[in-house]
Amino acid sequence: MSEIGTFPHPVVDPYSTPFWEATRARRLSVQQCASCGALRFPPGPACPHCFLPDAVWIDLSGRGTVRNWVIFHHNYFRRHNVQVPYAVALVELDEGIKLFTNLRGVEPDAIAAGLRVQVVFEQFDDRFTLPCFAPCAEP
């Protein structure tokens, strides 16, 4: 499995800066529309539901469910020393936000839809902390 730091580092834009600041503080935070209350991710300048611009940042529980996954046997990142195979999971957080992420403490063969997971924060480099997920016992 890949080790953290082998993939390209995050690219920060004006909208995603608070997300990456929050992960450094070990919090998973997303935008919530100040008008209709809908959560949105990836971060952006308007609410896809009501189209109004204002948002606040709220912390999520960090708990979610694996919905889907794939296992890469090919390294597309030519400039990075990525070890294959590695798995990427699509985790749906309990609040409904979905993230592509890497799982810790579970072998690729053991990944299954419905697996309950909890966020774990890993140091990516001296600038970024990456949210990954690990199985949790809680229902």
Place this chain on the structure above:
Amino acid sequence: MPVAKAARDVAVVGVGTTAWGSFPEIDSYALGADALRAALEDAGLGRNDIDGLVVSRIPSYERFAQIVGLDLRFVHYAPAEGRQSGISLQVAVAAIEAGLAQTIALVYGNNGRSRRVSYGGEEDAVWAPWGFTSLGAEHALMFRSHMLRYGTTSDQLAEVALTFRQHAALNPAAVMRKPLDRETYHAARFIVDPLRLYDYCLINDGGVAIIVTSGERARALMKPPAYIRGMAQSASLASSAYPAEDCWYSSLQRCAQIVYEQSGIARSDVDGLMIYDNYSPVVLFALEGMGFAPRGESGVWIQGGRLRLGGEYPTNTNGGHLSESYMQGWALNVEAVRQIRCECGLRQIQGCRAVQYIAATPISTTILYASEPS
């Protein structure tokens, strides 16, 4: 809902293709120019007859127009995305119907093999820090959803690649003509599990040109017109930050509701299908969304040769992107025209009068070609 437009009278009158392969000594401008020359010859037209130009993938339409020396009153450019082939043809038909041009040449050139394009690995993408990249992985994920939800299996999916390879063996121009058996399919390496090597399209160089004009002009030309009787488009871009959970079903259903009514051609009257196949699972999604296979049952439905020549709906008779050539939908539209004209030799669909192109993508498109006008 958009109103179905009655009695379209626009046709493809010329098609041209280059050889498929690896041509590092030339670029996509030359490939496009060669294809255009072939299409003009096919149509019996000269450059003076062309007053509209649609260019896709070739880096600069302006440079291309300089090279081919056309006097134009309509120009449109489309980027290097597979979805743009169907969209471009629709734009050309609409432009002719609107009187913006009389005869439009659509030209596509792709030297992705020589340029070692890899379709993945963009370092600035949102999910790159977790290693998620490539359209192939998005399709692998959608196929996994289909497996989880409906019990579809990789062995069922194999039928897509095996069928298209069998068709390619009958196509002298196809890149991959060597027979492919089920054992070899399953033994191939994973690229992104659950998809293996033969679920992925080729990457090769080539050029395609298609000439479209009014039915009235078409009827005065040499080749039998391939009438564009119906076309529809539906985007699911609002949810495209993640792979489509419904495998584009609702988007394709919207296209289906329009295209059969508009064309006056029933689904059961379609003689052949050309389905955009960058990755094999998308063929299943297209068949379900367009209403050929019952939802969730495409894996079972395609077994028994339904998509093979001689079957109920021969599909991608040229071998498709998986085995003929990766021309991002353009060569599939050419094959539709050649089938309508009965020019396909050993791979000809007998009594072919209607062929449907379907692309299941974040912007789904369909085009229904027929030998008879509306």
